[in-house]
Amino acid sequence: MRVLILGGSGFVGRCVADEAVGRGCDVTVFNRGSKAAPEGVTVLTGDRLGDLSALETGTWDAVVDTWSAQGEAVRRTAGLLSGRAGHYTYVSSRSVYAGTEREKAEDAPLVAGTEEGYAGDKLRGELGVRVFDGPVLLGRAGLILGPYEDIGRLPWWLNRLARGGPTLAPGPRELPLQYIDARDLAIFLLDAAGRGVGGPFDLVSRSGHTTMGEFLEVAAEVTGGRAQLRWTSPEVVTAAGIEPWTQLPVWLPPGELHTFLHGGDVSKAYGEGLVCRPVRATIEDTWAWLRSLPGDAPQRADRPQVGLDPQVEAKVLGE
Template sequence: MRVLILGGSGFVGRSVADEAVRRGYDVTVFNRGRRSAPAGVTTVTGDREGDLSALDDGTWDAVIDTWSARGEAVRRTAELLSGRAGVYSYVSSRSVYTGEQNERAEDAPLVDVSDEGYAGDKLRGELGAAAFDGPVLLARAGLILGPYEDIGRLPWWLNRLARGGPTLAPGPRDLPLQYIDARDLANFLLDNAGRRTAGPFDLVSRSGHTTMGELLDVVNEVTGGHAELRWTGPEVIEAAGIQGWTQLPIWLPPGELHTFLHQGDVSKAYGEGLVCRPVRETVADAWAWLQSLPGDAPQRADRPRVGLDPAVEAKVLAEQ
């Protein structure tokens, strides 16, 4: 299969490129050339919001688009590649939903197209992808973890528990989590590109694929067992003014937002072959990748750094 990846050097795009090369596909990546792409791909350079001339020629069986900013850039490539590709897969986000529940997850209400934030950008990207004249798959991913992560969520927990000592562990321990390893997302995209599958799919594991307790226990074990996990109730964390998701990555207290992000219906994706690997594999491989880096983990410039200030953590633990 001939695959064009719009992106291909960071996190999800890199995971897709790695897997496509492993499968023996003919892989082209299009990006600004600021980061190295994996061996075995053809790299063409340009700018999603500027010069697309490197894509003026060529045909592909599948296009996988990992763009996450202004939706107009997606429309431009979808139009340009119409008639020259078999299927267009756009990596969107479950953020496009308002959070209201519906009988089937993919039919839930969407945010207003005028939304000026990340959700609006992703929805406008979906609308831009619709300009493609063939099958369009909308991969509405939830929380994405694994090697190459440039958001910092799992890397923060790995580094924090590796540092050891008393560690604030946000409870309850049995809080169900729902996420997807970037490599499992890559497999789904490539498998379904080959079948020219179309339509929206919510792409995360089943709820409870792991729990907050299992995740941190595995992180602690993989990083050497140096941390003393101090399980702390949501009411204590919230009283201290600590924000879930940002200051305590991945975690959200029980409630409406947790229900939406960690208890979604993903039966449609599993029906199309989604397979999610065990949490231990995701954690161990992410830790091995982090240790292989010459410096800190990469950090996307358009996303704020996550994590809890050690002084704030110490203060909360001292008061318990």
């Protein structure tokens, strides 16, 4: 396939580019050129909110759009590429769903078009891509982990566990987790584009693909086995004022929000061929990538820093 990736140098876009190049696709990436491009791609330079002139010519079999800010940018490229691309994938988010009721899966109600922030931006991106004149796939991803992560969730846990010592492990150990490795997301998106598949898909692993216990125990082992996991009840964690998801990445206490983010129905995606690799593979490969970097892991400027202050951790553990 001739594949155009709008983005293509960071996290999900980078994984899509790597996968497409590995398949022998003719890959073009369009971005601002602020990061090194993956090997084997053609680079077009421009700005999603400004100059799109580099996209005014050319034809592609598939477009993958990873934009996560103003929805107008998606509408502009979808309109510009209509008639010159066979398929358009917009990497959206499960954040577009209104509330936390997930009984209807992909048919659940969506947030209002006036919603502020990330959820509203993703919804407006979904609305904007409707101007494309071919099949459109809406990849509503959940929690995304893996190499090239620039949000900091799995990298924070790996670096914390590598430091060793008594480590706050938020329980319960059997708490189910639901996420997707960015490379498995890339594989699904390219496979679906090749078949011309359209429509919305919730793209995460099955609930319980791993548990909080397996996730942290494997990560502790992979990073050298120096961490002593101190399993702590959700009540103790929240009573200490620790913010789930941000101060303790990935983790949410049992309840409605956990059920929404880690208990979604993904039967449609699995029916279309989604396959998720074991958690150990994601952890081992992310740790290998982190150790290969000359400095700290990349961090997106538009996302908050994650992680727990060591003094807060020590206080909760009574250290």
